[in-house]
Amino acid sequence: MDAQVIVVGAGPAGLMLAGELRLAGVEVVVLERLAEPTGESRGLGFTARTLEVFDQRGLLSRLGDIEITDLGHFGGLPVDFSILGPAHSGGVKGVPQAVTETMLEKWVVELGADLRRGHELLSFADEGEYVEVEVGSPDGPRRLRAAYLVGCDGGRSTVRKAAGFDFPGTDSTMEMFLADVRDCDITPRMIGETVPGGMVMAGPLGNGLHRIIVCERGTPPRRRVEPPSWEEVSSAWQRLTGQDISGGTPVWTSAFGNAARLVTQYRRGRVLLAGDAAHIHLPAGGQGMNTSIQDSVNLGWKLAATVNGTAPEGLLDTYHAERHPVGRRLLMNTQAQGLLFLSGAEMQPLRDVMSELIAFDNVSRHLAGMVSGLSIRYELGDGDHPLLGLRIPHVDLVGESGRTSTTELLHPARGVLLDLADDAALRAAAEPWSDRVDVVTAVVHGPADRNPLASTGAILVRPDGHIAWTAPGSVPPAEALARSFGAPRSR
Numbered sequence: 158m159d160a161q162v163i164v165v166g167a168g169p170a171g172l173m174l175a176g177e178l179r180l181a182g183v184e185v186v187v188l189e190r191l192a193e194p195t196g197e198s199r200g201l202g203f204t205a206r207t208l209e210v211f212d213q214r215g216l217l218s219r220l221g222d223i224e225i226t227d228l229g230h231f232g233g234l235p236v237d238f239s240i241l242g243p244a245h246s247g248g249v250k251g252v253p254q255a256v257t258e259t260m261l262e263k264w265v266v267e268l269g270a271d272l273r274r275g276h277e278l279l280s281f282a283d284e285g286e287y288v289e290v291e292v293g294s295p296d297g298p299r300r301l302r303a304a305y306l307v308g309c310d311g312g313r314s315t316v317r318k319a320a321g322f323d324f325p326g327t328d329s330t331m332e333m334f335l336a337d338v339r340d341c342d343i344t345p346r347m348i349g350e351t352v353p354g355g356m357v358m359a360g361p362l363g364n365g366l367h368r369i370i371v372c373e374r375g376t377p378p379r380r381r382v383e384p385p386s387w388e389e390v391s392s393a394w395q396r397l398t399g400q401d402i403s404g405g406t407p408v409w410t411s412a413f414g415n416a417a418r419l420v421t422q423y424r425r426g427r428v429l430l431a432g433d434a435a436h437i438h439l440p441a442g443g444q445g446m447n448t449s450i451q452d453s454v455n456l457g458w459k460l461a462a463t464v465n466g467t468a469p470e471g472l473l474d475t476y477h478a479e480r481h482p483v484g485r486r487l488l489m490n491t492q493a494q495g496l497l498f499l500s501g502a503e504m505q506p507l508r509d510v511m512s513e514l515i516a517f518d519n520v521s522r523h524l525a526g527m528v529s530g531l532s533i534r535y536e537l538g539d540g541d542h543p544l545l546g547l548r549i550p551h552v553d554l555v556g557e558s559g560r561t562s563t564t565e566l567l568h569p570a571r572g573v574l575l576d577l578a579d580d581a582a583l584r585a586a587a588e589p590w591s592d593r594v595d596v597v598t599a600v601v602h603g604p605a606d607r608n609p610l611a612s613t614g615a616i617l618v619r620p621d622g623h624i625a626w627t628a629p630g631s632v633p634p635a636e637a638l639a640r641s642f643g644a645p646r647s648r
Contacts, residue, residue, distance in 0.1 A: 170432025171309030177457025179268035198253035206530035232497025314434035329414025341405030441494035556599035578614035589645030
């Protein structure tokens with residue numbers, strides 16, 4: 158074998174997956190068609206859930222000073238994300254996707270991932286016991302073998318097409334433009350503005366640079382092999398706003414559509430998909446990169462346990478079981494936002510009704526949780542504890558080694574059994590899993606009335622941060638450990 162896992166694509170999904178696998182000691186080769194990053198940034202920040210994911214791996218400090226915002230929207234209608242409470246500090250704005258990708262690339266290379274730029278996947282075959290891959294490289298064609306192949310190669314995924322994944326959904330009905338431009342003055346429209354004929358969005362990026370999005374109704378989708386010209390973009394902007402920005406200097410331009418598709422399965426044998434390779438949608442609310450990163454965090458520890466021989470039966474199949482519903486809801490909410498944002502005057506009554514509904518806290522909380530990813534909850538075992546299946550919140554702790562937190566405990570991407578009741582019997586029961594689960598005895602630091610873990614004496618946390626068991630539980634701790642982490646270590 159040339160590697161245990163081959164990842165195709167060095168975007169956010171592929172890099173995050175490579176990092177998760179390397180934290181578990183898996184040998185990873187990342188194939189990236191581009192010889193150098195483009196430097197273009199579709200995304201300009203990330204959601205509160207992705208902030209949590211980066212924080213649980215100790216990556217936030219690598220981004221330097223970041224700006225948190227509670228301002229969001231649903232289909233262009235403002236939503237105050239502070240409704241989710243102080244435990245969730247809002248999303249991060251002003252961090253271009255290119256900066257996020259650079260941070261992730263440095264991280265995975267430091268961890269020992271074999272990142273091969275200028276290497277394009279040409280073909281592959283799932284041979285049952287392994288996957289054989291043909292790669293075009295700067296030195297000519299090469300063949301590689303790995304136990305698993307993961308396609309993180311975007312909406313036009315070569316892996317998805319070659320493996321025969323079903324990809325049902327709807328085609329684009331319109332074409333929209335996105336561009337970064339300098340040397341012109343553009344009125345900010347931070348969450349977008351519906352105008353006669355379409356929708357426009359604009360925001361300053363600093364240093365005289367502006368990001369604009371132009372959605373003109375009635376523009377048929379086109380299959381382009383080159384980006385749209387600046388003349389096309391600026392002309393559409395002038396038709397919708399009356400403002401002439403043709404004298405500006407474009408840094409880059411791009412076109413996109415409102416297609417919505419989701420694969421019917423995230424895994425076929427030894428081939429898996431993550432990120433845009435598995436789901437494409439209107440980029441409403443900036444959810445694409447965030448969902449892709451979270452796909453990879455869910456898959457990473459499960460694929461690593463499978464490769465390392467510690468996974469319980471069926472663990473890898475839970476990747477599809479847990480993430481496919483997330484993808485389905487992603488398409489549902491982005492299509493709904495598209496209807497609100499991109500339709501004409503006939504949609505105004507519905508916009509007005511939605512604006513009234515958003516004034517209710519329960520509605521705002523529901524929409525903010527949906528767009529941010531904070532409402533995701535997996536079906537994890539029996540029991541009705543309110544924390545079961547959710548991500549563990551950030552809680553400051555004091556243990557034998559001093560101050561720590563639930564976030565810091567997840568930095569190594571291992572399971573964590575948090576003993577909050579100094580239970581010697583619990584620790585003894587968990588000892589046979591100590592090669593993959595850290596047992597930590599601690600107490601919560603802070604006011605008792607603000608302790609989100611007050612209702613439990615122990616919590617079993619998966620490497621992705623989701624809670625798999627609480628005490629008292631419906632099953633003994635050893636059974637819960639085996640269900641998530643496989644058979645105990647032989648004595």
